[in-house]
Amino acid sequence: MCTDLKNEHVIKKILIIEDEPQIRQFLRISLEAQTYDVSLAVTAKEAIAFSESLHCDLIILDLGLPDRDGQDVIRILRKQTQAPIIVLSVRASEDEKVRALDSGANDYVTKPFGISELMARVRALIRIHDNQPRPHAIIHVDNLTVNTQTREVWLDDHSIHLSRKEFALLYELIATPGRILTHQQLLKQIWGEHFMTETHYLRILVGHLRQKLNDDPMQPKFIITVQGVGYRFKF
Amino acid sequence: MTPLLTVTKAISPIKGYLLATLTMTGISLVTALLTPLFLHTSLLMLFMAGIVFISAKTALGPAIYASALSFTIFNFFFTEPYYTLDITHRHDVATLVLFIFVSLITGNLASKMRLAIAESKQALERQHRFFAFSQKMTSAMNAALVLDTLQQAIQHSLSSAFYLIEKNQQELVFTPSTPPSPSISLLETIWENPENSELIDGEVIALRTENKTRALIYVPSPLTEEQSAALQTFSNLAALALQRILLAEDLEASRRLSETEQLRSALLSSVSHDLRTPLSSIIGSASSLLEYQEKLTADDQKQLLLTVLDESQRLDRHIQNLLDMTRFGQGKVTLNRDWVDIRDIIASTLYRLRDALDSCHLNISVQDNIPIIWVHGLLIEQALVNIIDNAARVTPADGDIDISVKLTTTSLDIDISDNGPGIADHEKVKIFDMFYSVTHDDSETKTGTGLGLAISKGMIAAHSGNIEVIDNSSGGTIMHITLPKHPVVYGPQE
Numbered sequence: 001m002c003t004d005l006k007n008e009h010v011i012k013k014i015l016i017i018e019d020e021p022q023i024r025q026f027l028r029i030s031l032e033a034q035t036y037d038v039s040l041a042v043t044a045k046e047a048i049a050f051s052e053s054l055h056c057d058l059i060i061l062d063l064g065l066p067d068r069d070g071q072d073v074i075r076i077l078r079k080q081t082q083a084p085i086i087v088l089s090v091r092a093s094e095d096e097k098v099r100a101l102d103s104g105a106n107d108y109v110t111k112p113f114g115i116s117e118l119m120a121r122v123r124a125l126i127r128i129h130d131n132q133p134r135p136h137a138i139i140h141v142d143n144l145t146v147n148t149q150t151r152e153v154w155l156d157d158h159s160i161h162l163s164r165k166e167f168a169l170l171y172e173l174i175a176t177p178g179r180i181l182t183h184q185q186l187l188k189q190i191w192g193e194h195f196m197t198e199t200h201y202l203r204i205l206v207g208h209l210r211q212k213l214n215d216d217p218m219q220p221k222f223i224i225t226v227q228g229v230g231y232r233f234k235f
Numbered sequence: 236m237t238p239l240l241t242v243t244k245a246i247s248p249i250k251g252y253l254l255a256t257l258t259m260t261g262i263s264l265v266t267a268l269l270t271p272l273f274l275h276t277s278l279l280m281l282f283m284a285g286i287v288f289i290s291a292k293t294a295l296g297p298a299i300y301a302s303a304l305s306f307t308i309f310n311f312f313f314t315e316p317y318y319t320l321d322i323t324h325r326h327d328v329a330t331l332v333l334f335i336f337v338s339l340i341t342g343n344l345a346s347k348m349r350l351a352i353a354e355s356k357q358a359l360e361r362q363h364r365f366f367a368f369s370q371k372m373t374s375a376m377n378a379a380l381v382l383d384t385l386q387q388a389i390q391h392s393l394s395s396a397f398y399l400i401e402k403n404q405q406e407l408v409f410t411p412s413t414p415p416s417p418s419i420s421l422l423e424t425i426w427e428n429p430e431n432s433e434l435i436d437g438e439v440i441a442l443r444t445e446n447k448t449r450a451l452i453y454v455p456s457p458l459t460e461e462q463s464a465a466l467q468t469f470s471n472l473a474a475l476a477l478q479r480i481l482l483a484e485d486l487e488a489s490r491r492l493s494e495t496e497q498l499r500s501a502l503l504s505s506v507s508h509d510l511r512t513p514l515s516s517i518i519g520s521a522s523s524l525l526e527y528q529e530k531l532t533a534d535d536q537k538q539l540l541l542t543v544l545d546e547s548q549r550l551d552r553h554i555q556n557l558l559d560m561t562r563f564g565q566g567k568v569t570l571n572r573d574w575v576d577i578r579d580i581i582a583s584t585l586y587r588l589r590d591a592l593d594s595c596h597l598n599i600s601v602q603d604n605i606p607i608i609w610v611h612g613l614l615i616e617q618a619l620v621n622i623i624d625n626a627a628r629v630t631p632a633d634g635d636i637d638i639s640v641k642l643t644t645t646s647l648d649i650d651i652s653d654n655g656p657g658i659a660d661h662e663k664v665k666i667f668d669m670f671y672s673v674t675h676d677d678s679e680t681k682t683g684t685g686l687g688l689a690i691s692k693g694m695i696a697a698h699s700g701n702i703e704v705i706d707n708s709s710g711g712t713i714m715h716i717t718l719p720k721h722p723v724v725y726g727p728q729e
Contacts, residue, residue, distance in 0.1 A: 073263055094571070094613060095571070097315075112547070112551055178420065183573075199573050199574050200574035200607060203574045203575065203607045204607065206576075207576060207607070210527065217576060217582055218578055218581060218582045218585070218599060218601070219576040219582070225525055225576070225579035225583065227575075227579065227580065227583045227612045227613055227616055228571070228573070228611075228612050228613045
């Protein structure tokens with residue numbers, strides 16, 4: 001995928017909000033090693049004060065802060081900044097992750113995590129953020145080509161016919177590769193407010209789209225399932 | 236249903252007298268019509284029949300009244316001189332005296348018989364009630380049900396108001412909830428010591444087991460002896476049932492306690508062994524690195540760091556297993572069902588196990604057009620992770636692991652086959668027990684905590700599915716999982 005060369009050289013500012021000193025430390029060391037400019041906040045209060053003044057490009061937020069509920073923090077941050085938010089949360093709380101994403105977080109990483117997993121998310125989100133809003137243009141991913149204006153889709157050189165809803169789904173996903181879209185977000189976008197609980201519509205639509213894109217759900221090239229949460233386009 | 240303990244009076248007295256008057260008037264009319272045809276002394280028999288009928292239907296009073304009425308009517312209308320109460324013929328006097336005498340005796344007999352029949356009917360009904368009640372008591376599964384049944388039985392048997400009193404956290408709880416007029420402290424005293432029940436107006440019966448009051452029945456209005464006896468019988472039966480339930484609960488509690496004890500000791504040994512082993516490697520590798528960093532080759536340093544990472548991940552898996560298991564042990568798992576594509580679940584399972592599966596050949600076959608299933612995706616994923624992780628652990632390097640998904644008429648079947656050493660028949664059931672770990676002769680095989688399969692079984696069972704072990708014809712085992720199918724409702728796609 002082509003990235004804007006100009007952006008590659010601007011040093012990105014990342015705000016880390018985490019109360020555990022060890023995690024703060026390894027995040028800072030690793031992110032600085034990747035030439036990001038890192039700021040640290042220990043409490044939600046500090047973070048809210050920071051995010052306005054800092055104009056950061058990305059926020060990494062631990063959901064389990066001592067002074068405030070993580071979901072509240074996301075909502076407050078979202079009012080102050082459009083910077084992508086990556087949430088750090090412990091395993092076995094899928095509901096919490098979905099709620100965080102629905103409140104405005106852009107992705108999550110489950111603790112404990114390896115640094116490469118986090119770095120991949122950071123890179124993807126910064127890239128999406130830089131390119132937004134995506135110009136109406138032709139998108140190439142692997143052998144897939146999508147013309148977002150004429151709604152034409154090609155796999156290699158073969159034109160593929162997608163139904164209106166299949167194209168809407170593909171467009172939602174491919175517009176922000178790497179970003180998770182929750183079931184609710186997709187259902188609302190494609191079917192509307194009243195269908196937000198009808199996840200089986202979405203499952204079936206994804207199945208059809210994958211079939212047409214020749215995408216093996218077992219080894220997906222394009223659409224990745226995030227179990228219990230939603231889907232993301234491969235980045 | 237008629238109340239059991241009120242004496243069933245056939246007809247109310249006023250109605251009895253009315254019936255007597257009506258009957259006698261009717262008979263008089265008939266007698267008047269028949270007078271030209273029969274002797275008036277024979278017609279007296281009609282009146283006799285009427286008196287027997289009244290006696291059988293009503294009480295003694297109306298019967299005597301009917302006799303007197305008959306006598307007067309007969310005397311007035313049918314004996315000479317007519318339309319006076321005088322009697323001309325002597326034999327008429329004798330007939331009438333005899334008539335009064337006989338009618339009084341038959342009347343009395345008939346009414347006694349009626350009472351006896353009513354009583355035996357009542358007794359039979361009462362026995363039926365007691366029998367039904369005692370049957371309910373013996374089958375009642377818990378104390379609440381016993382008290383509920385008792386309350387219903389008393390309600391049916393007693394026309395007067397009553398209270399069922401229980402104790403909840405040192406407070407008396409009344410059913411119905413408005414407390415009765417006598418002071419609660421008086422009832423408290425009776426609760427503690429039922430001999431004091433004379434202190435209160437009305438009747439109090441205590442349900443006691445093992446010298447402890449479990450409930451009180453309080454009837455404010457006075458009861459007949461019969462009612463009080465019935466109340467006592469019901470209460471005794473209920474107290475017996477409570478005693479039985481208490482005993483059963485005690486047994487269950489002690490069984491659970493010993494199970495918990497076993498689990499706790501197994502958990503402790505698991506924590507001390509399975510958590511400490513990876514921790515030792517982590518501490519050892521990290522401290523070596525810190526102490527001797529300059530003296531170590533870059534390759535060795537990398538090896539030590541890899542050990543730290545691998546062992547930490549192993550630790551994480553153990554902890555996850557322990558958490559899952561305690562959740563299942565406490566029955567606190569709520570299924571968060573959603574429509575899920577089984578292929579998605581397999582994909583994320585394999586992604587999570589990508590390192591463990593590195594040295595195996597993986598063959599996956601999923602039947603076409605597998606419908607989406609209605610499950611808690613993460614739980615099914617965890618179940619598969621544990622099973623496939625096991626398969627990977629027992630399969631030798633370059634061995635095969637096959638995963639196949641098929642549809643039957645009622646279920647979705649997932650088979651996971653490995654080429655490991657297999658599982659002996661006597662161990663096939665045990666492997667799903669908590670902390671049971673198959674020990675193999677070759678100590679090379681890494682054994683797990685004995686939690687993985689127990690957790691998988693729990694997670695599949697929570698979905699009304701099942702796992703069983705089958706021998707693999709080409710060596711090793713097949714884990715055969717069945718999940719129930721759910722009809723999919725197709726929605727608007729366009």
